[in-house]
Amino acid sequence: MGVESIVVAGRDAWLKAYAQDDGRKLGLGILDAIARGLDIDALRPPPHPGGGEAKDIEARRLAQLEAQGVHVPRVLGEGASTLLLSNLGDTFAARLRAADGDASRIDALTQAVVDAIAEAHARGAYFGQPLPRNITLDDAGRVGFIDFEEDPLEVMSLPQAQARDWLMFAFGMARYYDGRTEVLADMLSQVLQREPEVAAHANRVGRLQGFAQRIRWLGRSARHVAHSILVVHAASTLLPVLVFVAVLWDWVDDGEIELLKMLF
Template sequence: MGVESMVVAGRDAWLKAYADGDSRQFGLGILDAIARGLDIGALRPPPHPGGGEAKQIEARRLAELGAQGVRVPRVLGEGASTLLLSNLGDTFAAQLRAADGDAARIDALTSAVIDAIADAHARGAYFGQPLPRNITLDESGRVGFIDFEEDPLEVMSLPQAQARDWLMFAFGMAKYYDGRTDALADMLSRVMRREPEVAAHAGRVGRLKGFAQRIGWLGRSARHVAHSILVVRAATLLPMLLVAAVLWDWLEDGEIELLRMMF
């Protein structure tokens, strides 16, 4: 996949070209088998098509999300395996880097994005990969979302897909909350208590708690994976108390690096 910046009718736009299919099919198949075995449906990887099929999925998902009131790029034009998309502004990742460790600024930005994800979920929407690089914030503070060439609903239910959103978000945010994971967990808990079924699915990642506690010493990337698991586990504590049937699921240990394989 390649993305090129350009100007169309005096406005910034992006030309997105979709490469051939994903070469990670074997690894994704292993991940799918592991997620099934541990009954963590939200971690099942959706198919990663390429070329025209990926373009069609993204165009469809942009139309669906736009109809649900979610801020996404407009399709300005298209080719056999390209889309011309409107520009929504700077990425969330760029603004987090610009905050340069300012905790108050990072928390304000993160809270706004969490609220936008929760609002979209309430409208029946889901994303797939709401990582900081796939989220935008314009000068007015409006939150937008980009990058939809896969569809999680091909392999999971809507509540599982929304749970996957929170898992992916926590993974993407881990490096910005190194040493302050409690702050991120508190913000996630505030919104996830309104999504008890989604929280139940997200809470199943607690099966990997033992694994998370054992890999932090392996380096920065491993620590981010560990933090994302523990953050989601902490954030889902209160909602999980409301869903007693899965209370014990997230008390189990796991030793397989699932989240890391998703990237």
């Protein structure tokens, strides 16, 4: 997949090209088998198609989310395996970096995103990969969401997909709350208390707690995983699901499992 910034009618836009199948089927199949074996359906990886199929999925999901009142890019045009998308502004990740460690600014940005995810969930929406790089914030402070070339509902229920959203979000935010996990935990607890069915699905993975305890001392990446576990535990006793999320994301994103390299 490639994304190119272009200007259309004087406005910034993105031309997104969807590559053909990138050979992840074996890895995703293994991860799916693990999730099934542990009875953690909320962490089953959805299929990751390429080319025109991925483009069609993203176009469909964008239309669904827009109908649910979620701020997502508009489709300005499309080809066989490309979409021309409107620009929603800076990514959440860029805004967090610009905050340069200012806790009050980070907390304000994070609370706005947490509220936006919770509001979307209340309308029946789900995302799949709500990591800081896939969330946007414009100059007016409006939160948007991008990157939808896969659909979790192909392998799980809506409450499970929404549980996956919170777990992915907590993992992505762990590095920005290193040493302040209780602050992020408090933000998440406020919304998870309103989503009992979602919390119940995520709460089925406590069997990985021992592994989480062992990796927390193995460097920055492992510490972020361990901290994200503590955040979710404090918020709603969702314990160590984020270890598996981190491994899954590492494999899907890079084709390798760096955390397992660290362990073995």
